[in-house]
Amino acid sequence: MTTTSESSEKAPGFLGRALDGIERVGNKLPDPAMLFLILMFAVWGISALLSGVSFEAIDPRTDSPIVVNNLLSAEALTHFLTSMVSTFTAFAPLGVVLVAMLGVGVAEQSGFINTALKQMLKITPAKFLTPAVVLVGIISHTATDAGYVVVIPLAGVIFYTVGRHPLAGIAAAFAGVSGGFCANFIPSGIDPLLQSFTQSAAQIVDPDIQVNPLNNWFFAASSCIPITLTIWYLTDKILEPRLNRSHKVKCEDVDLPAMEEVTSKELNAFRVASAVMLAAIVGFFSLTIPETSTLRDASGSLTSFSAPLMQSIVPLIFIFFVLPGLVYGFMTGTFKSSADVVQAMSKSMSGMAHYIVMAFFCAQFVAAFSASNLGALIAVEGAGGLKAMNLPAEVTVIGMVILVGFVNLFVGSSSAKWALIGPVLVPMLMQLNISPDLSQAAYRIGDSSSNIITPLMPYFPLVVVYCQRYVKGIGIGTLISMMLPFSLALLSIWSAWLLIYWSIGFPLGLGASYTYG
DSSP states (O other), X not given: OOOHHHHHHSOOOHHHHHHHHHHHHHHHSOOHHHHHHHXXXXXXXXXXXXXXXXXXXXETTTTEEOOOOOTTSHHHHHHHHHHHHHHHHTOHHHHHHHHHXXXXXXXXXXXXXXXXXXXXXXXXXXXXXXXXXXXXXXXXXXXXXXXXXXXXXXXXXXXXXXXXXXXXXXXXXXXXXXXXTTOOSSOOTHHHHHHHHHHHHHTTTOTTOOOOXXXXXXXXXXHHHHHHHHHHHIIIXXXXXXXXXXXXXXXXXXXXXXXXXXXXXXXXXXXXXXXXXXXXXXXXXXXXXXXXXXXXXXXXXXXSTTSHHHHTHHHHXXXXXXXXXXXXXXXXXXXXXXXXXXXXXXXXXXXXXXXXXXXXXXXXXXXXXXXXXXXXXXXXXXXXXXXXXXXXXXXXXXXXXXXXXXXXXXXXXXXXXXXXXXXXXXXXHHTTTBOHHHHHHHHHXXXXXHGGGOTXXXXXXXXXXXXXXXXXXXXXXXXXXXXXXXXXXXXXXXXXXXXXXXXXXXXXXXXXXXXXX
């Protein structure tokens, strides 16, 4: 049987060479923040070159030919300088992410979320261990990166403890946490984050359009079923038998991470905190029952974008995580004073520093792209090209999924990619009568299913380290070879699920539709 060392000496095949090339090209790309800056300068230059060109394409917002605005004119540059600060502070994704993270940060730093994840894994019957690991990984998105630092290493420990291959546990957890990133039956910060980008992109064509923050919630929740089943089958039937043959576990001298028991004090605190969280959720939503509830819009709807309930999604995420976090923290002693709570929030914000820098440059790029009218031009001309091809709408949507998956090999950040390609794809597909909600759902599929095979994803090297604790010599290529079948299967199954969902006519989410106009 081929060993790890023997296999590593063999010349890489076509796939290995292709992945090496992708890695080399990806490593040469600048940081997303600088990428936005470069793109902004490119928009400026292109707008100056095309500002004197007459186009026959009709702007759907004005019913007149599209005119590209010169962003290098004296007036445009003056406006850029005077509006730079307001452009940044008014950037919708910035406030959405930071407010949500303040609440999640308290729950995470107090230990409440970690205890919840451990309890969900611990009480699971052995035969359902794999789907439980996958499902916990999917749920962990609610706490942003908690899955990468808690669920994945613990999954390896649990599999090893019960006599199964630890790398199979790590792979299953990684596939759930990262491959299933946009599937979750619990609303999280990713929902309003993507929605804000989608709405900004859609308003290039329709300034009055409003997209609901939970416009993909139903689809994301239902996706948990096929995603979990797919990863479960691949792990138990394909990956683990292969690992048992080719990657023997030799970790007698390795300092393995401990599967620490939840103490009685922590368990009691977790139960009380969970009860408080549940009571808060039930209590709040009971306020929506009366027809005269102030959480309804003027027509009595709870799901329209103008409904106060929908406009409160992000503050609710903040509140419903702060409350159990506070209870758990003070009961366990993690928090001893209000200063500790503030410190927990500060720590969660420290991890957002790079995002804030990226958001500054992203805001400037999005504003420039919109002001230049290049987005509208590309959207209308691109839609004309797609219409001329006369492809079925389903084929167009699947093509978008594949495109996003390819782009994800080079640009790892989910928000960065959507900020880059959303202003082009969303308006373009709107011209084909495909709603922004459906475009966003297709984006989420392409983004999630390819996360687990790109070395440029920040946590990819960390997962390699987790594997090396059990099998020496594991590298990026080994992890890619482990995860590639998951990626291809998720891409196929998830796309098929979207088409089935579409054909049946199930709603994508609150206030969402499949068609535009």
